[in-house]
Amino acid sequence: MLAVKAARDYIRETKRITGKPNLVLPVTGHAAFHKAAHYFDMELRLVEVDPVSFKAIPEKIEEAVDENTVLVVGSAVSYAHGVTDPIEAIGQIALKHEVCFHVDGCIGAFVLGWMRRMGREVTPFDFSVPGVTSISMDWHKYGYCPKGASVILHKNRDIRRHQIFTCSQWTGYTVINTTIQSTKSGGPVAACWAVMNYLGEAGYQRLISRTMDASDKILAGLKEIPELQIMGTPEMCLIAFTTDEFNVFHLVDEMKTRDWIIQPQLGYNGSKENVHLSIAQAVLENVDDFLKCLKESVAAAKKLDNSAPPEAMLAMLDNIQPEMLRGPGFTALMSQFGMTSDGVPDRLAGLNQMLNVMPNELTKAALTEYFNELFTPAA
Numbered sequence: 001m002l003a004v005k006a007a008r009d010y011i012r013e014t015k016r017i018t019g020k021p022n023l024v025l026p027v028t029g030h031a032a033f034h035k036a037a038h039y040f041d042m043e044l045r046l047v048e049v050d051p052v053s054f055k056a057i058p059e060k061i062e063e064a065v066d067e068n069t070v071l072v073v074g075s076a077v078s079y080a081h082g083v084t085d086p087i088e089a090i091g092q093i094a095l096k097h098e099v100c101f102h103v104d105g106c107i108g109a110f111v112l113g114w115m116r117r118m119g120r121e122v123t124p125f126d127f128s129v130p131g132v133t134s135i136s137m138d139w140h141k142y143g144y145c146p147k148g149a150s151v152i153l154h155k156n157r158d159i160r161r162h163q164i165f166t167c168s169q170w171t172g173y174t175v176i177n178t179t180i181q182s183t184k185s186g187g188p189v190a191a192c193w194a195v196m197n198y199l200g201e202a203g204y205q206r207l208i209s210r211t212m213d214a215s216d217k218i219l220a221g222l223k224e225i226p227e228l229q230i231m232g233t234p235e236m237c238l239i240a241f242t243t244d245e246f247n248v249f250h251l252v253d254e255m256k257t258r259d260w261i262i263q264p265q266l267g268y269n270g271s272k273e274n275v276h277l278s279i280a281q282a283v284l285e286n287v288d289d290f291l292k293c294l295k296e297s298v299a300a301a302k303k304l305d306n307s308a309p310p311e312a313m314l315a316m317l318d319n320i321q322p323e324m325l326r327g328p329g330f331t332a333l334m335s336q337f338g339m340t341s342d343g344v345p346d347r348l349a350g351l352n353q354m355l356n357v358m359p360n361e362l363t364k365a366a367l368t369e370y371f372n373e374l375f376t377p378a379a
């Protein structure tokens with residue numbers, strides 16, 4: 001959000017913006033950019049990615065850029081498929097059109113930096129690439145720190161200045177906020193400092209090397225399961241895989257019964273529904289068990305109900321307007337997918353399958369409604 005705000009205000013000051021500012025985001029870009037566009041009332045220009053590599057296509061990005069573009073975004077790596085966008089080519093587009101370019105390194109930058117130091121090949125992604133104007137990184141991911149301390153780096157002070165909010169036009173104390181959060185705790189930063197000092201360079205090198213060993217083993221194991229296809233070529237330790245042979249969401253349920261949590265991802269714009277793994281260093285000792293459980297889960301999933309959602313159900317969903325999901329409409333719809341007043345069922349494949357085929361606006365409305373209901377006291 002800070003990268004988007006800083007870019008918007010920097011470009012507004014340095015270039016003539018005649019209309020609503022927009023940001024250009026590959027469909028694989030993190031939801032956080034949708035959120036920023038939503039909060040800041042900016043236009044979000046989503047662009048397709050390559051259907052095989054799941055990397056952004058520079059030409060598509062360039063087509064979407066116009067005189068009101070303030071920012072283009074690339075990922076290093078993307079959360080869903082764990083691949084790095086062609087940062088160098090996007091950087092050239094940013095330079096040519098004089099727009100800001102944010103590299104989302106929230107989950108990848110720390111690991112990629114270490115991989116490079118350890119001699120692994122890494123797609124260029126940082127300020128050494130011309131055109132990159134900001135980079136983000138989350139300590140609470142592969143930095144193994146508690147949540148609440150993330151990093152945003154700007155290429156220069158002229159851009160960073162626009163991240164800062166200052167107000168002395170009121171009757172109280174002068175406010176100077178460097179982030180969106182105003183009053184905030186120093187606790188997470190202190191905890192982060194402590195973890196970094198505790199682990200040190202040697203500690204991080206050990207953790208990242210264990211993470212990559214686990215990842216290499218899992219990737220090799222996945223390639224031996226004929227029913228599964230890895231999506232794209234994972235650059236580090238995030239992997240997405242899918243299947244054409246059964247409802248992939250059954251795998252999530254089956255793995256849960258074997259004490260493994262893997263993450264379902266709904267299909268979107270050329271990326272079929274799939275399972276995502278974010279592999280951490282602690283998995284290394286358990287890779288063999290993971291692969292054994294996965295093979296068993298594949299065999300079990302094939303025996304479950306793998307029929308496509310009934311046509312009548314799809315037709316019904318097409319006729320529901322998002323507003324109809326408020327209140328009783330929501331309860332009625334969700335009960336069809338096994339949700340009761342006691343909450344979500346143990347097995348979620350049916351529900352995930354429906355969320356996967358529902359029109360996007362309806363999925364969004366249903367999930368919002370679920371949370372809104374969750375935090376409503378019983379009458």
Ligand SMILES: Cc1ncc(COP(=O)(O)O)c(C=O)c1O
Binds near residue numbers: 030105108
């Ligand atoms: C690639 C990537 N970008 C951004 C984010 C930041 O998300 P948020 O700001 O919603 O915590 C994440 C978190 O998972 C991420 O993986």
